[in-house]
Amino acid sequence: MNQELVPLEDLLSKTASGDRIAFKTLYERSSAKLFGVILRILKNREKSEDVLQDVFLKIWQKAGSYDPAYGRPITWMATIARNRAIDIIRATRPETTVDEPGDEEEIFRLGGQDAQQVGFEDLETLRICLGEMKSDVRQYVLLAYYEGYSREELAERFDAPIGTIKTRLRRGLLALRTCLEKA
Structure with missing residues (x-):
């Protein structure tokens, strides 16, 4: 074969x-x-x-x-x-602590498609779904999952408690998943 x-x-x-x-x-x-x-x-x-x-x-x-x-x-x-x-x-950046594994892996499960199978329509749907998110939550999600920022780095950057960042990331991922599933 x-x-x-x-x-x-x-x-x-x-x-x-x-x-x-x-x-x-x-x-x-x-x-x-x-x-x-x-x-x-x-x-x-x-x-x-x-x-x-x-x-x-x-x-x-x-x-x-x-x-x-x-x-x-x-x-x-x-x-x-x-x-x-x-x-x-x-x-x-040794001052950064390592997060526990968990929700951050969820972003890869949202689409779960081979790169060759992702078409323009899928990318457009993702862009629309990201556009529907609150701008601060969208920024957290993009910085965390596409730029590699840790929760601690986001908390420092946005002067917010780590728990708040974690909650916003989780809600952002759930909103993104819901939007993508509807599309």
């Missing part, structure tokens, strides 16, 4: 079994999207390229832990990429 037609779930499963050809195909089909996630956070092409290699090493090592019940493969891999990029940022 042509590897280009194999679903990402199957490629991850084969990668978990040590199949290097499946891993190569997985890389070819997902690296551009993952690089985009990393670059959006780090804003440095050279660092992003290095982090991408780290991410694929982790995917190779952890492919067996992927569970389709929790989302699509690209979502799982994008979460790994995002977390690694944020780790790099936090390493350069």
Whole structure:
């Protein structure tokens, strides 16, 4: 079977079994999207390229832990990429504490589609949904999930308690999800 037609779930499963050809195909089909996630956070092409290699090493090592019940493969891999990029940022800002895992991963579950399947209409729907949010909540969501800001950094930036930031992020994600589901 042509590897280009194999679903990402199957490629991850084969990668978990040590199949290097499946891993190569997985890389070819997902690296551009993952690089985009990393670059959006780090804003440095050279660092992003290095982090991408780290991410694929982790995917190779952890492919067996992927569970389709929790989302699509690209979502799982994008979460790994995002977390690694944020780790790099936090390493350069040691005064920032690390958040507990949780709601911040929700943003990747909202769309859960392979980058090749996301069309202009989907992007337009996302833009409209973001536009319907209160401007401060939209700013929190975009800074947290696309720029890699931690809750602590947002609290400091907006001079607000961390609990308030956490609540606004959660409400923002729920509003975004509701809007996207209606579309």
